[in-house]
Amino acid sequence: xxxxxxxxxxxxxxxxxxxxxxxxxxxxxxxxxxxxxxxxxxxxxxxxxxxxxxxxxxxxxxxxxxxxxxxxxxxxxxxxxxxxxxxxxxxxxxxxxxxxxx
Amino acid sequence: xxxxxxxxxxxxxxxxxxxxxxxxxxxxxxxxxxxxxxxxxxxxxxxxxxxxxxxxxxxxxxxxxxxxxxxxxxxxxxxxxxxxxxxxxxxxxxxxxxxxxxxxxxxxxxxxxxxxxxxxxxxxxxxxxxxxxxxxxxxxxxxxxxxxxxxxxxxxxxxxxxxxxxxxxxxxxxxxxxxxxxxxxxxxxxxxxxxxxxxxxxxxxxxxxxxxxxxxxxxxxxxxxxxxxxxxxxxxxxxxxxxxxxxxxxxxxxxxxxxxxxxxxxxxxxxxxxxxxxxxxxxxxxxxxxxxxxxxxxxxxxxxxxxxxxxxxxxxxxxxxxxxxxxxxxxxxxxxxxxxxxxxxxxxxxxxxxxxxxxxxxxxxxxxxxxxxxxxxxxxxxxxxxxxxxxxxxxxxxxxxxxxxxxxxxxxxxxxxxxxxxxxxxxxxxxxxxxxxxxxxxxxxxxxxxxxxxxxxxxxxxxxxxxxxxxxxxxxxxxxxxxxxxxxxxxxxxxxxxxxxxxxxxxxxxxxxxxxxxxxxxxxxxxxxxxxxxxxxxxxxxxxxxxxxxxxxxxxxxxxxxxxxxxxxxxxxxxxx
Numbered sequence: 001x002x003x004x005x006x007x008x009x010x011x012x013x014x015x016x017x018x019x020x021x022x023x024x025x026x027x028x029x030x031x032x033x034x035x036x037x038x039x040x041x042x043x044x045x046x047x048x049x050x051x052x053x054x055x056x057x058x059x060x061x062x063x064x065x066x067x068x069x070x071x072x073x074x075x076x077x078x079x080x081x082x083x084x085x086x087x088x089x090x091x092x093x094x095x096x097x098x099x100x101x102x
Numbered sequence: 103x104x105x106x107x108x109x110x111x112x113x114x115x116x117x118x119x120x121x122x123x124x125x126x127x128x129x130x131x132x133x134x135x136x137x138x139x140x141x142x143x144x145x146x147x148x149x150x151x152x153x154x155x156x157x158x159x160x161x162x163x164x165x166x167x168x169x170x171x172x173x174x175x176x177x178x179x180x181x182x183x184x185x186x187x188x189x190x191x192x193x194x195x196x197x198x199x200x201x202x203x204x205x206x207x208x209x210x211x212x213x214x215x216x217x218x219x220x221x222x223x224x225x226x227x228x229x230x231x232x233x234x235x236x237x238x239x240x241x242x243x244x245x246x247x248x249x250x251x252x253x254x255x256x257x258x259x260x261x262x263x264x265x266x267x268x269x270x271x272x273x274x275x276x277x278x279x280x281x282x283x284x285x286x287x288x289x290x291x292x293x294x295x296x297x298x299x300x301x302x303x304x305x306x307x308x309x310x311x312x313x314x315x316x317x318x319x320x321x322x323x324x325x326x327x328x329x330x331x332x333x334x335x336x337x338x339x340x341x342x343x344x345x346x347x348x349x350x351x352x353x354x355x356x357x358x359x360x361x362x363x364x365x366x367x368x369x370x371x372x373x374x375x376x377x378x379x380x381x382x383x384x385x386x387x388x389x390x391x392x393x394x395x396x397x398x399x400x401x402x403x404x405x406x407x408x409x410x411x412x413x414x415x416x417x418x419x420x421x422x423x424x425x426x427x428x429x430x431x432x433x434x435x436x437x438x439x440x441x442x443x444x445x446x447x448x449x450x451x452x453x454x455x456x457x458x459x460x461x462x463x464x465x466x467x468x469x470x471x472x473x474x475x476x477x478x479x480x481x482x483x484x485x486x487x488x489x490x491x492x493x494x495x496x497x498x499x500x501x502x503x504x505x506x507x508x509x510x511x512x513x514x515x516x517x518x519x520x521x522x523x524x525x526x527x528x529x530x531x532x533x534x535x536x537x538x539x540x541x542x543x544x545x546x547x548x549x550x551x552x553x554x555x556x557x558x559x560x561x562x563x564x565x566x567x568x569x570x571x572x573x574x575x576x577x578x579x580x581x582x583x584x585x586x587x588x589x590x591x592x593x594x595x596x597x598x599x600x601x602x603x604x605x606x607x608x609x610x611x612x613x614x615x616x617x618x619x620x621x622x623x624x625x626x627x628x629x630x631x632x633x634x635x636x637x638x639x640x641x642x643x644x645x646x647x648x649x650x651x652x653x654x655x656x657x658x659x660x661x662x663x664x665x666x667x668x669x670x671x672x673x674x675x676x677x678x679x
Contacts, residue, residue, distance in 0.1 A: 026137065027134065027137045028141055028150075031137075031150075037150075038134055038137075038149075038150045038157070039154070039156045042133070042134055042153075042157050043157055043160075045130075046127075046130050061136075061139075065139050066132070068136045068137065069130075069132075069133035069136055069137075
């Protein structure tokens with residue numbers, strides 16, 4: 001089986017999900033936690049969702065404010081994330097401290 | 103204060119991007135749009151909107167370039183988000199480069215690029231101490247080797263080197279005596295040549311009614327005695343020679359500067375040798391008589407008008423008007439039969455002076471109708487309100503348009519070079535990265551090299567794409583801006599028509615110096631550096647700049663190797679683990 005390539009940014013996102021695996025997370029919250037801009041974060045979320053690793057749902061908000069999209073990892077996503085992060089840690093964790101500040 | 107407008111801008115931007123996004127990506131656009139209300143800070147909101155818009159734009163681009171492709175992840179490359187986009191970018195970049203290269207197949211584009219880079223070519227020739235006419239000299243040698251009188255005549259009238267020009271002119275006339283008029287151009291351009299006097303005598307015998315030759319004689323007298331840095335005081339003999347030349351010129355019934363004949367030779371020689379250098383071929387302003395020939399004519403005209411006024415004061419009105427009319431007639435002749443801007447300007451100035459005197463003369467006679475007519479003509483040709491006033495070139499669009507187009511052409515040409523350089527550098531980085539990525543062993547060091555290469559690839563890909571797009575844009579801009587001038591040039595060569603060539607001359611003059619630099623600045627700078635006591639100074643400056651650049655690049659490379667070298671990476675990994 002071909003080993004999937006794991007980008008540093010994807011690792012950061014997965015790591016945040018793994019911190020509280022059952023919680024639904026907002027996009028802006030993930031952006032602040034990972035330091036990733038919307039232009040980087042959302043393509044990652046889109047790919048994870050497309051491959052069934054992430055589930056998304058809409059949450060109603062107060063009147064006049066658009067509904068929000070929230071996310072959490074599926075059981076498959078959790079399993080793959082744990083495996084991948086354990087394998088990939090030496091390669092991506094090197095620069096993580098510099099990024100986690102944002 | 104900025105909160106509301108920036109938030110609104112971000113919302114509008116994102117909404118617009120969602121509208122153009124493919125249907126499968128729109129939900130994600132709305133997701134980013136939903137978060138916009140919670141982003142803190144106006145600038146952060148704008149950045150969020152920009153990021154979201156870029157995601158939607160990427161999806162739109164991919165759906166446009168690869169219709170039917172759902173999303174950004176083909177196959178099993180689950181997390182390799184950059185690979186497909188990079189491929190798309192590289193394909194798009196290659197397409198742009200190919201399209202740019204196709205422009206080189208178009209002759210107008212090649213000529214445009216040559217014109218765009220002309221000031222730098224001129225500077226390089228100066229620095230290398232080579233004649234900017236070196237290419238043209240090669241053409242002259244070819245024409246001489248082929249015993250082609252028209253080719254030699256074409257070169258003789260353009261060469262800056264007087265001796266070489268005289269040699270070619272004599273050879274051309276020896277082979278084809280009908281080209282005798284070539285002497286007029288060479289003699290007019292190089293009046294200090296000893297051959298000029300005998301040439302003018304031959305020309306006067308050949309075409310005795312032409313006012314051009316007495317004017318060349320006057321030019322020879324003035325030029326021969328010209329002393330830089332002081333006013334020229336002609337001797338009595340020179341005064342008599344000038345007076346005689348001017349009297350002959352003013353009595354001549356016609357004026358022919360032979361530019362029509364030269365245009366015919368141009369047409370044939372350019373086609374024969376495929377020599378399409380616009381600076382050499384279409385250089386009408388530098389042909390014809392020099393300004394001091396017309397200075398002499400003006401001084402002579404003033405003396406005629408003064409003598410007319412004296413006659414009028416003595417009551418000889420007819421004699422006075424004959425004097426005025428001789429000036430007006432000469433002005434009309436030069437204006438109507440001449441071809442250069444200087445000839446038109448000189449002709450109209452002389453007419454204005456004469457008409458003013460005639461107006462005054464008829465006013466004294468209380469002939470208001472004639473006075474009004476000559477008043478109108480004096481105003482029409484005069485320097486204040488006249489249509490020719492202070493206008494060295496009669497152009498359709500004016501010098502502003504010529505200068506603006508010249509700047510656009512020059513900047514486009516420069517940007518093509520800059521983008522080509524960036525493209526080569528980024529492509530080299532990508533190729534080196536690919537080789538490193540494919541050849542390293544699966545060790546810790548190998549993985550580090552792969553990661554370094556992977557990290558460099560997105561930036562290099564972006565540079566490749568943007569450089570290729572920039573190069574294509576510059577090529578299109580250069581081509582479209584120069585194309586009208588190409589048509590003017592081609593029409594002038596093929597039909598001999600001088601329609602709109604003034605616009606082309608103004609444009610060519612504006613391309614002599616880099617954009618933003620005043621006319622004649624570069625030649626003056628080079629003169630001052632090379633010929634005013636500091637020979638080779640500019641060469642040393644450029645050498646120093648180049649060396650500093652090379653040293654700077656070497657330092658950057660060494661620092662990179664030091665930071666990302668194998669030893670450091672091993673140390674780095676051991677620290678992490």
